[in-house]
Amino acid sequence: MLKRIALVGANGQLGRELRQRLGERAIPLSHADIELTDASSVEAAIASASPDTVINAVAYNLVDRAEDEPKVAFAVNAYGPRNLAIACDARDIPLLHVSTDYVFSGKDKTSSVERQRSLPYTEADRPDPLCEYAKSKRAGERYVENLCERYFVVRTSGLYGPTTTPGRGNFVQTMLRLGREQDEVSVVNDQTCCPTSTADLAAAIEALIATEAYGLFHATNSGSTTWCEFAREIFRLAAIDVAVQPISSAEFGAKAARPCYSVLNTRKLAGVIGFEMPPWQEALERYLADYERKP
Numbered sequence: 001m002l003k004r005i006a007l008v009g010a011n012g013q014l015g016r017e018l019r020q021r022l023g024e025r026a027i028p029l030s031h032a033d034i035e036l037t038d039a040s041s042v043e044a045a046i047a048s049a050s051p052d053t054v055i056n057a058v059a060y061n062l063v064d065r066a067e068d069e070p071k072v073a074f075a076v077n078a079y080g081p082r083n084l085a086i087a088c089d090a091r092d093i094p095l096l097h098v099s100t101d102y103v104f105s106g107k108d109k110t111s112s113v114e115r116q117r118s119l120p121y122t123e124a125d126r127p128d129p130l131c132e133y134a135k136s137k138r139a140g141e142r143y144v145e146n147l148c149e150r151y152f153v154v155r156t157s158g159l160y161g162p163t164t165t166p167g168r169g170n171f172v173q174t175m176l177r178l179g180r181e182q183d184e185v186s187v188v189n190d191q192t193c194c195p196t197s198t199a200d201l202a203a204a205i206e207a208l209i210a211t212e213a214y215g216l217f218h219a220t221n222s223g224s225t226t227w228c229e230f231a232r233e234i235f236r237l238a239a240i241d242v243a244v245q246p247i248s249s250a251e252f253g254a255k256a257a258r259p260c261y262s263v264l265n266t267r268k269l270a271g272v273i274g275f276e277m278p279p280w281q282e283a284l285e286r287y288l289a290d291y292e293r294k295p
């Protein structure tokens with residue numbers, strides 16, 4: 001059994017969840033302990049932790065801001081995992097790196113007329129990232145795949161979990177706040193994905209690192225929805241009376257282009273770990289019950 005799991009990004013949403021889940025097996029490395037963009041800091045932190053496996057839950061996640069500062073996004077999301085892959089490979093220990101559904105565009109490339117995709121992406125589908133954040137995450141995946149013999153790359157989607165960083169609330173927390181402050185909330189209805197709870201992702205990651213089935217995996221809650229329908233379900237479950245106005249991505253006007261469809265097929269992961277991640281509705285209900293108890 002793995003006993004020393006270095007958890008890089010230990011204070012992020014997923015990092016906090018994994019710390020709780022892994023308990024004494026986790027060696028938490030926060031931004032204060034490791035600067036992922038600096039190869040010597042990474043080497044020193046991994047040498048000192050002396051882990052038997054490493055999980056990278058670090059990210060530059062500011063999708064719109066990345067359009068203005070792509071170098072910063074690449075430093076964290078691409079060169080960061082590169083530095084970790086080199087440090088892990090030198091010690092012959094596995095690296096689990098977390099990536100995103102945004103490596104896909106949602107556009108169906110198989111027909112001559114451009115159409116929206118309607119079939120969940122498998123690990124064999126070719127990425128076609130649309131924005132700088134997504135390109136930096138794809139570059140990070142490639143470094144890990146190419147530089148580390150024993151790697152897991154785990155793509156997930158629409159993550160929500162414990163977060164205490166002011167101003168960094170996840171989608172669920174933002175909707176709860178807006179729904180209580182406003183009479184009406186506008187939410188995009190032309191992006192389909194599967195929102196995923198860090199609790200369920202952490203359980204899947206724990207099971208995956210116990211195997212030697214290295215490679216690329218898709219890991220999300222099951223099912224699919226739009227952000228608009230997700231918001232409606234949040235308000236229904238939290239009993240918040242607010243009108244939800246569906247709007248298009250063009251009307252919303254975000255700086256970075258996002259995929260119109262990025263549902264991931266998770267069959268490969270379920271085959272390896274022996275269970276399916278629960279439906280998104282069930283995960284959301286659990287999260288809200290927990291969150292309302294200890295906000």
Ligand SMILES: NC(=O)c1ccc[n+]([C@@H]2O[C@H](COP(=O)([O-])OP(=O)(O)OC[C@H]3O[C@@H](n4cnc5c(N)ncnc54)[C@H](OP(=O)(O)O)[C@@H]3O)[C@@H](O)[C@H]2O)c1
Binds near residue numbers: 031076080100
């Ligand atoms: N959030 C989503 O909706 C979503 C969707 C799909 C995939 N993902 C992926 O899931 C993973 C976890 O995401 P998350 O939402 O848990 O992230 P998060 O809450 O934003 O946490 C990221 C952590 O990384 C740390 N960090 C940032 N830059 C760093 C650096 N240069 N060196 C060391 N640490 C650094 C941050 O510390 P400071 O705050 O102290 O800088 C923060 O604790 C990421 O790979 C992300 O791309 C997320």
